[in-house]
Amino acid sequence: MxxxxxxxxxxxxxxDVSAAARAAASETGREAFGAHWQEVARTWRDKQLQYTWLRAVTGRHKDFWQLTQDGLDYALESVGLDGDAELRERLLALYWExxxxxxxxxxxxxxxxxxxxxxxxxxxxxxxxxxxxxxxxxxxxxxxxxxxxxxxxxxxxxxxxxxxxxxxxxxxxxxxxxxxxxxxxxxxxxxxxxxxxxxxxxxxxxxxxxxxxxxxxxxxxxxxxxx
The missing domain is CATH 3.40.50.1000 (HAD superfamily/HAD-like)
Structure with a gap:
């Protein structure tokens, strides 16, 4: 047919799901993040997807925006940047663009x-x-x-x-x-x-x-x- x-x-x-982290890494004053942005982008995406599968299997649904935030929080903590609230908000804002x-x-x-x-x-x-x-x-x-x-x-x-x-x-x-x-x-x-x-x-x-x-x-x- x-x-x-x-x-x-x-x-x-x-x-391009890496675009948010790549854009943030290029901004002035983000040298610490720039050293880790590729790892953060990769982990962020991996956890975002893993959370969709786990929530589908368990029947405990939350929308994708919440899972995007949860995945980012995990990724930032994994490289020791979980205390940078301004970076977190910037990355989330860029994800909408x-x-x-x-x-x-x-x-x-x-x-x-x-x-x-x-x-x-x-x-x-x-x-x-x-x-x-x-x-x-x-x-x-x-x-x-x-x-x-x-x-x-x-x-x-x-x-x-x-x-x-x-x-x-x-x-x-x-x-x-x-x-x-x-x-x-x-x-x-x-x-x-x-x-x-x-x-x-x-x-x-x-x-x-x-x-x-x-x-x-x-x-x-x-x-x-x-x-």
Whole structure:
């Protein structure tokens, strides 16, 4: 069946999750943080994701903004910077203004011109996603932004992927699901979506029940595989 709808994960797929820490590290007077920013960015992201999985498994849901704060607090403490309240607030403010990866606007524009619906399906809270989309200037290139808050559980719970069919009334094999997270794209493939893994880190494939249909280094090759 022909793909009619392209669904994108947000963080790490469209938006560079390291951008907040990188921007803060470049600011005057942040030499101590500058020595650790890459480690903080990596740990922040790892804990943010781990907390989504743990809360999904235990049924103790909190929205993604709270988990983003919790992950940052862990990351800052891990490098001994948990006492810097001003740094914490600055990093959280920058997270609402994450940069899109360079190829994202053109890739979305090409898909839009090809008649494909393009939407986000993300763990992010609606307010966070609205801020990121507006900051990156992607509003005119997306048909919708879907958040897990509509069902109160994080990916890869199938109820999250159900939101796509509920919104568009399309069959699963009409959807191309695109994510930079291997676990997310493998779970979406098992669900029945056509899938593309944006493997920006050249990571090994997760050992799960299904594999992505396409593996790309970034989004620039996506329009071509749909032609």
């Amino acid at each position: 022909t793909v009619t709808t392209c669904i994108f994960d947000a963080y790490g797929t469209l938006f 994450l940069e899109a990866f360079p190829e994202v606007p053109e890739s979305l524009s090409e898909l839009q011109q090809a008649g494909k619906r393009c939407a986000i399906l993300s763990n992010g809270s609606p307010e966070m996603l609205k801020g990121a989309v507006e900051s990156a200037g992607l509003g005119g290139l997306l048909d919708d932004v879907l958040s897990v808050e509509a069902v109160g559980v994080f990916k890869p719970d199938a109820r999250v992927y159900d939101l796509v069919g509920d919104r568009y009334g399309c069959a699963r094999d009409e959807v191309l699901f695109v994510s930079s997270n291997g676990w997310d794209v493998c779970s979406a493939a098992a669900y029945g979506f056509a899938t593309a893994w944006v493997n920006r880190a050249a990571a090994p494939l997760d050992r799960l029940d299904a594999a992505p249909d396409h593996i790309l280094p970034d989004l620039s090759g996506l329009p071509e595989i749909l032609r």
